[in-house]
Amino acid sequence: MLKIRIIPCLDVKDGRVVKGVNFVDLVDAGDPVEAAKEYDRAGADELCFLDINATHENRGITYDLVRRTAEQCFMPLTVGGGVRSSGDVRALLKAGADKVSFNSAAVANPETVAEAANLFGSQCIVAAIDAKAARPGRWEIFTHGGRRSTGIEAVGFAKLMEKKGVGEILLTSMDSDGTRNGFDLELTRKVADSVSIPVVASGGVGNLDHLVEGVSKGGASAVLAASIFHFGEYSIREAKDYMALAGIPVRQQ
């Protein structure tokens, strides 16, 4: 049986983890490669790097970082942030990313995503959707790190992304992100039920019940979290043990 994935996400700026990662035995808490190695050892199912100030100039840093991480971590790695073209995808895949996520560029021009999925295969193209509730039952897409409203309805956009050939949707609720109050379960459920590709729930995890709910109520195929893992509140193993007890199928080692 396919297992629900637990994915720690590292926000990276200029090649350093922002917000910090607070593992006991890390020599350098700001080094994403060290953090990645630790998560690999801990049995994370995948890892996500989000380049939060992706600009043309610092791209080289990201490529180098992805390369150094891929050398040491034998688990899937998704990289996102500032991805605009098939050329960006190619460079990130070459550096060692397994999946590349499009965000603003997918909204600006969905054909960019179609082209990349065609060239590299659906399995490595992710649509990262940042959505915010506009009114009950309607969510709209925000781009540029959640700063720009587009007026585009999120569930329909997720379906469009599936049609354009993406292999997965990384769905972040801008309302929940950073609140530690849990995922937007209604949004997650709506999107998960509307597409036949896997949906990764993101934004708002503050405890292990939230991870369980993302799956049991939200219908997510994977759950992404940052701070609860980075600050050592919960280990990957604790999260998996807890989910297993709640009846969620997870990979335990």
Added chain:
Amino acid sequence: MPTVIVDYDSGNLHSALKAFQRMAVETGDGEVAVSSDPDSIAKASRVVLPGVGAFGSCREGLENRDGLLEALAHSVRIRGVPFLGICVGMQLLADMGREHGDTPGFGWIPGEVVPINPRGSRFKIPHMGWNELAIERTHPVFDGIISGDHAFFVHSYRFDSKCPESVLASTFHGEAIAAAVGAGNIVGTQFHPEKSQHLGLRLIENFLRWTP
């Protein structure tokens, strides 16, 4: 002669190379190289064929490199060196791929590559993530790997074997899926050993030690 990972521009070979290099140190197997040079492939001591994307574009990528398919066939079919196909690299072993039209495979293991057709809508496609292996046959490449161990999969098509004894391991995602196939000096895994943490590294180590 080194182990050669065949480079035909099918995605990321970096992590595969690193995984093989790491395990080659363990086995004392020496050099691992990434190459698209037919001469290197024809002389390799072991051949690894990765593959991501569509069946047809992988086949085309191989054909577009002069002499590459011939070099592969020479090593694997005539010299009989150990061969490992990964993901679409395994699917190419079949007679035919049915993804976006029909594309012939190598025909080294009888079967065809067909869409995963899960019974029940709760099975998402692609089949993406960690799934349990059921070991169907003992094989040196699966030494130390047992049923219930997890491997990382990401694919929408499956190898429909026409020869049940070639299926070394299977998994389940709404229907039975061949997780590994093998015949003689040839093995293929639908999952990604280079992304499957301990299990994957173990399989790579076994492959590097394998003398069919």
